[in-house]
Amino acid sequence: MKRLNEYEVEERLEGLAEWRVVDDEIVRVYTLDSFPAALDFVQEVGSIAEHLNHHPRIIIDHKNVTLAATTHDSGGLTSKDFELAEACDAI
Template identity: 35%
Template structure:
């Protein structure tokens, strides 16, 4: 079953429910800051487990206590509901 890319209006509506997330490079984006590298890495481990259960994996970077997450659905050619589902799950961590 193909994944559908969301319209700009649908993305804006979804972002209203996720105030910590924004758009960067046409992807959902959020940055996190942790006091230590170990805490950042632990968070990334939790996100990795979420991503694996959803079979939807983020693009991300980590430098010391900073983690940046970008979500997009390559099969859809942009942002899909899968990205918002993962973002909501990440926010619950």
Template identity: 40%
Template structure:
């Protein structure tokens, strides 16, 4: 699995909702209407990530959840990260 070039990441970002490249990863922060809604979203993403064996870094700050995707074993952003970002968009809406 190859690390995507900057141009490939930029092209992928154009099709992703609210994602950006920061600190070498794809990142998206989502504000939920209440704390438990964010926790439920994390649970649904975690279940999917477990099935896919590709796990985002997740940071929970009250009602704001931030997902970060990078393929650590490859040392950068790969197609698996882009696919998981699309999956997260679908799961959390």
């Protein structure tokens, strides 16, 4: 998979609210209503990740869920990361 250049990354970020680039990953923190809601959200993210065969780093901190995505095989961000982000935002 082709790694995106800086211009392509910025262009793709324009369509994603609240995602930002941190150290060659795109990262977003979701705040849910409760810890059980955060767990349910992570379950849905897991299903999407399995379907896309692209798995984010997930951190659960009470009601906050942090997702971080990068394509390790390509050494940075690819369209797969943005596809995953868009799918997670649609939950």
